[in-house]
Amino acid sequence: xxxxxxxxxxxxxxxDWCPGCGDFGILNSIQMALTEMQIPxxxxxxxxxxxxxxxxxxxxxxxxxxxxxxRVLPFAQGAKIANPDLExxxxxxxGDGLGIGAGHFVGAGxxxxxxxxxxxxxxxxxxxxxxxxxTLRLGEKTKSLVTPNTSNSVNPIALALVSGFTFIAxxxxxxxxxxxxxxxxxxxxxxxxxxxxLQPCPTYDDxxxxxxxxxxxxxxxxxxxxxxxxxxxxxxxxxxxxxxxVNEKMSKILEYSxxxxxxxxxxxxxxxxxxxxxxxxxxxxxxxxxxxxxxxQAISDNENKPIAKIDKILDKLKIN
Amino acid sequence: MSFLSNVNTISWLxxxxxxxxxxxxxxxxxxxxxxxxxxxxxxxxxxxxxxGEHSYFTIRLSEKxxxxxxxxxxxxxxxxxxxxxxxxxKVAPGGVIIYxxxxxxxxxxxxxxxxxxxxxxxxKLLKDSGLSLNLSGMLDLAKSNGCIVYGLPxxxxxxxxxxxxxxxxxxxxxxxxxVMAISASISLLGINKDKIIGAIEEVFGSKxxxxxxxxxxxxxxxxxxxxxxxxxxxxxxxxPKEALKNYLLxxxxxxxxxxxxxxGCRFQTYYPITPASDESEFLESxxxxxxxxxxxxxxxxxxxxxxxxAITMAIGASLTGVRTATATxxxxxxxxxxxxxxxxxxxxxxxxxxxxxxxPSTGLPTRHEQxxxxxxxxxxxxxxPKIVLASGDIEEAFYDSIKAFNFAEIYQLPVIxxxxxxxxxxxxxxxxxxxxxxxxxxxxxxxxxxxxxxxxAGHFQRFKFEDSPIxxxxxxxxxxxxxxxxxxxxxxEGHISEDPENRIKMMDKRMKKLDVALEKIAEDDKxxxxxxxxxxxxxxxxxxSTKGAIxxxxxxxxxxxxxxxxxxxxxxxxxxxxxxxxxxxxxxxVIDVEMNYSSQLxxxxxxxxxxxxxxxxxxxxxxxxxxxxxxxALKTILSGNNEKRIVLDGGT
Numbered sequence: 001x002x003x004x005x006x007x008x009x010x011x012x013x014x015x016d017w018c019p020g021c022g023d024f025g026i027l028n029s030i031q032m033a034l035t036e037m038q039i040p041x042x043x044x045x046x047x048x049x050x051x052x053x054x055x056x057x058x059x060x061x062x063x064x065x066x067x068x069x070x071r072v073l074p075f076a077q078g079a080k081i082a083n084p085d086l087e088x089x090x091x092x093x094x095g096d097g098l099g100i101g102a103g104h105f106v107g108a109g110x111x112x113x114x115x116x117x118x119x120x121x122x123x124x125x126x127x128x129x130x131x132x133x134x135t136l137r138l139g140e141k142t143k144s145l146v147t148p149n150t151s152n153s154v155n156p157i158a159l160a161l162v163s164g165f166t167f168i169a170x171x172x173x174x175x176x177x178x179x180x181x182x183x184x185x186x187x188x189x190x191x192x193x194x195x196x197x198l199q200p201c202p203t204y205d206d207x208x209x210x211x212x213x214x215x216x217x218x219x220x221x222x223x224x225x226x227x228x229x230x231x232x233x234x235x236x237x238x239x240x241x242x243x244x245x246v247n248e249k250m251s252k253i254l255e256y257s258x259x260x261x262x263x264x265x266x267x268x269x270x271x272x273x274x275x276x277x278x279x280x281x282x283x284x285x286x287x288x289x290x291x292x293x294x295x296x297q298a299i300s301d302n303e304n305k306p307i308a309k310i311d312k313i314l315d316k317l318k319i320n
Numbered sequence: 321m322s323f324l325s326n327v328n329t330i331s332w333l334x335x336x337x338x339x340x341x342x343x344x345x346x347x348x349x350x351x352x353x354x355x356x357x358x359x360x361x362x363x364x365x366x367x368x369x370x371x372g373e374h375s376y377f378t379i380r381l382s383e384k385x386x387x388x389x390x391x392x393x394x395x396x397x398x399x400x401x402x403x404x405x406x407x408x409x410k411v412a413p414g415g416v417i418i419y420x421x422x423x424x425x426x427x428x429x430x431x432x433x434x435x436x437x438x439x440x441x442x443x444k445l446l447k448d449s450g451l452s453l454n455l456s457g458m459l460d461l462a463k464s465n466g467c468i469v470y471g472l473p474x475x476x477x478x479x480x481x482x483x484x485x486x487x488x489x490x491x492x493x494x495x496x497x498x499v500m501a502i503s504a505s506i507s508l509l510g511i512n513k514d515k516i517i518g519a520i521e522e523v524f525g526s527k528x529x530x531x532x533x534x535x536x537x538x539x540x541x542x543x544x545x546x547x548x549x550x551x552x553x554x555x556x557x558x559x560p561k562e563a564l565k566n567y568l569l570x571x572x573x574x575x576x577x578x579x580x581x582x583x584g585c586r587f588q589t590y591y592p593i594t595p596a597s598d599e600s601e602f603l604e605s606x607x608x609x610x611x612x613x614x615x616x617x618x619x620x621x622x623x624x625x626x627x628x629x630a631i632t633m634a635i636g637a638s639l640t641g642v643r644t645a646t647a648t649x650x651x652x653x654x655x656x657x658x659x660x661x662x663x664x665x666x667x668x669x670x671x672x673x674x675x676x677x678x679x680p681s682t683g684l685p686t687r688h689e690q691x692x693x694x695x696x697x698x699x700x701x702x703x704x705p706k707i708v709l710a711s712g713d714i715e716e717a718f719y720d721s722i723k724a725f726n727f728a729e730i731y732q733l734p735v736i737x738x739x740x741x742x743x744x745x746x747x748x749x750x751x752x753x754x755x756x757x758x759x760x761x762x763x764x765x766x767x768x769x770x771x772x773x774x775x776x777a778g779h780f781q782r783f784k785f786e787d788s789p790i791x792x793x794x795x796x797x798x799x800x801x802x803x804x805x806x807x808x809x810x811x812x813e814g815h816i817s818e819d820p821e822n823r824i825k826m827m828d829k830r831m832k833k834l835d836v837a838l839e840k841i842a843e844d845d846k847x848x849x850x851x852x853x854x855x856x857x858x859x860x861x862x863x864x865s866t867k868g869a870i871x872x873x874x875x876x877x878x879x880x881x882x883x884x885x886x887x888x889x890x891x892x893x894x895x896x897x898x899x900x901x902x903x904x905x906x907x908x909x910v911i912d913v914e915m916n917y918s919s920q921l922x923x924x925x926x927x928x929x930x931x932x933x934x935x936x937x938x939x940x941x942x943x944x945x946x947x948x949x950x951x952x953a954l955k956t957i958l959s960g961n962n963e964k965r966i967v968l969d970g971g972t
Contacts, residue, residue, distance in 0.1 A: 013815055042799045047636070050807075058804060058815050063796045065639065066806035066816075067632065068662055074629035078636025078644075079796065081620060082587050086640070086797045107625030286607060286618040295640035295795060297617050299584030300759035306582045306722075308617060309610040313578055314752060317568045319354040 022199025025173035033183040047076035049092030053120035070101030083295035098134040109163025116186035116193040122201040130204030157257035160194040167193035168270040231267035240272035328383040335376035335403030345498035346377035351519035357561030361386040362747040387868030391948040401426040413466030421471025496537035503538035504545040572743035573598040579721025587637040589630040596675040627652035631659040641795030645671040664704030669728035676740035687942030691916035708893035710738040712867030730762035742865035742944040768801040781812040789832040834894040846896035854883035858909040873951035943971025
């Protein structure tokens with residue numbers, strides 16, 4: 001097989017995101033991760049929700065399923081459970097995943113299906129012109145808001161943790177290398193992986209701008225100190241080697257997750273592969289699930305007759 | 321009038337508090353009778369409650385196939401007071417009531433689960449007859465109607481059984497009381513004792529301790545009633561025969577589930593809801609599937625966090641090429657509407673098995689109705705193709721379950737298979753199912769040659785404009801076949817397109833699949849006409865579970881020389897206008913029968929055929945239509961009483 005190049009993962013579809021949109025960095029990182037991992041194009045399927053981020057699959061030259069608002073996780077889980085051989089990546093916005101789709105976010109955590117899920121987190125509903133998203137903090141007033149935000153924000157890292165995600169990370173759309181590495185780790189992870197990708201919305205979010213993330217509006221603007229820092233560089237390792245480490249790590253992650261403002265941590269907060277994936281749980285009951293998952297099963301013979309035998313089931317219901 | 325004058329037919333009812341074994345007792349009774357060569361139809365009624373509220377099970381047995389219940393009862397079997405209070409007045413002359421003699425003085429007011437409305441009704445009944453407001457009063461009422469009552473001292477009987485078994489603990493276990501009650505009734509019917517023992521062995525076979533005590537209790541009660549009472553006045557004229565050969569005793573949800581297994585469904589999602597969950601649970605308990613090729617197949621059943629996840633997860637799975645279904649009821653289906661449109665837009669085969677119950681909102685969650693017909697047809701925003709198919713009985717539910725997948729794959733669209741509680745929770749003796757139906761997957765391929773990929777960048781055109789509106793479909797993950805799906809309007813490759821010309825072509829392509837479906841679907845799957853050896857110009861139209869009651873009522877009317885034809889519409893969408901028009905040609909009288917308030921099928925027929933409905937018979941009290949009441953209503957109309965809308969109110 002010829003080596004796949006970055007260009008092979010790009011489509012010619014016109015990209016209509018706003019100039020300077022954080023989505024570009026995320027798109028590039030996904031394509032770079034696919035290239036680095038040399039995932040055959042037909043094996044990869046990008047599932048997305050609705051909104052600017054929802055258009056992502058159309059720009060990536062692999063199978064692309066652009067689903068409904070808030071429902072990307074159940075769509076993607078259904079495909080992965082039916083065919084665990086596929087490399088499924090779910091992407092969506094913060095409103096999509098933590099607002100209308102929050103129930104599925106929690107539901108997915110309980111199942112631990114083997115997929116990575118990237119939230120393009122920009123604190124606003126961009127495509128509907130800048131309303132407050134579930135990650136915009138209470139009292140903040142971005143450009144389009146008439147009054148400061150009256151709802152409090154959800155904490156995506158903490159929510160992922162208590163919901164049962166087994167890989168939890170955060171990255172930043174303009175640190176493409178960090179993001180690409182994080183996505184690669186998320187894809188490789190066995191189980192449900194969540195990557196919270198911080199990204200500016202240059203059109204509607206005039207607070208969390210690229211400059212803000214870089215620290216340029218800090219008090220000492222001559223010597224800007226980036227708000228974002230990498231937890232691994234501070235010596236943190238989120239990997240769980242033994243269940244006994246979980247509680248201690250959880251407190252640390254909750255501490256990290258509440259850091260915001262001058263210090264914003266990115267990196268892999270948590271990775272626990274000791275928790276069985278949903279697929280392994282199915283295989284407990286259906287022994288050859290991995291050999292013949294639902295999508296691989298023959299259901300009829302050459303003459304289109306069903307090959308399932310129902311005699312034994314019917315015998316139990318027979319009158320005799 | 322009576323359906324009961326015939327030899328070898330009985331309408332039997334057992335009631336009791338929910339959780340007291342009414343269901344298993346009724347099953348034992350049904351099996352016992354089936355083993356004696358009788359056809360069975362059994363109907364369940366229960367409250368939305370776990371323990372304590374009144375539930376009951378009506379069983380009809382007959383030497384001919386039966387597929388509906390009656391209003392009247394011949395034998396009422398009880399072990400609590402409430403059952404007698406609620407049903408004793410329905411027992412026909414010559415009928416029998418078995419009750420707990422220790423409860424004779426129970427006062428109506430003291431039965432906490434009899435709600436205020438029922439209390440008022442029963443009070444009035446007793447007061448009008450000048451009877452006391454207790455169980456004895458109710459029994460006196462029955463006796464004055466010509467019934468025979470047998471009071472069994474269950475408590476003493478259980479003690480004797482315990483003594484016989486040297487098990488003093490048994491006296492504390494009132495669990496065998498249900499089996500005692502049915503055994504006494506079987507004894508009165510003159511059915512061989514061995515048959516009930518056999519049925520008990522089948523039901524409790526895996527629980528040896530329960531088995532022994534139930535057999536002992538059954539044997540004791542069987543002899544007790546005959547030795548302690550004079551039973552020569554009990555005349556049911558039941559003549560036992562050979563067991564039905566190659567017959568099943570099966571519920572609608574079991575039939576639909578087995579159809580799914582045979583039909584190749586290998587992925588099912590659900591969120592718990594009455595009365596749909598039974599099907600998913602049955603599938604899960606049969607998740608390993610034996611196959612003709614010697615390998616084991618399997619069905620993955622996923623319980624999701626809600627119905628939106630149920631349908632979207634099912635769609636995701638369907639994209640991988642597996643036959644996929646979800647099962648739900650009205651409230652869940654309401655949540656599925658948006659995703660249904662996504663499946664329509666992206667031409668994804670999907671089966672939604674929709675077990676209707678009484679709405680709106682939570683409605684009567686454990687009761688009967690057929691009020692989601694127009695909703696099923698119109699669910700989802702925008703115009704998109706879907707097929708709506710309704711089964712008329714338990715047997716049809718099995719075969720339609722398979723056909724629904726064929727339709728979904730051939731026409732690449734969502735299929736809504738409409739059932740309702742009267743089919744799903746009822747049990748019936750059915751001829752063993754055949755597996756002659758073929759699996760038809762339409763234009764499904766899982767290998768695509770490199771040169772078959774087309775489009776702007778060598779991509780697969782999943783929505784290719786061709787002569788046929790149905791394109792080749794491949795599972796995601798297929799080599800040389802990369803495509804996109806989106807809920808947005810899209811190009812042939814599946815990318816977002818807002819182009820006006822493309823929009824017209826895509827809309828036409830999707831919607832024209834319905835024309836193809838109407839052309840290709842077999843006539844018998846569209847509508848069936850039962851003509852009762854006549855070309856009568858009077859016609860009854862209906863759909864779904866009312867079939868059994870209507871057929872039986874029409875048969876009786878036919879015997880009386882009043883011929884009517886019955887048109888059962890099975891394909892509700894796209895509407896088989898031609899077929900139905902043909903059946904309705906030259907009709908002088910069209911009567912619509914439905915279990916909903918607004919005669920939904922009636923509107924549909926009028927809208928599509930232009931033929932006005934002359935009379936409507938509707939029911940929406942949460943109880944299914946019985947043969948008795950439909951017979952009376954039809955007779956009223958035929959006798960020249962020109963009531964335009966008759967509302968049925970039978971049932972307890």
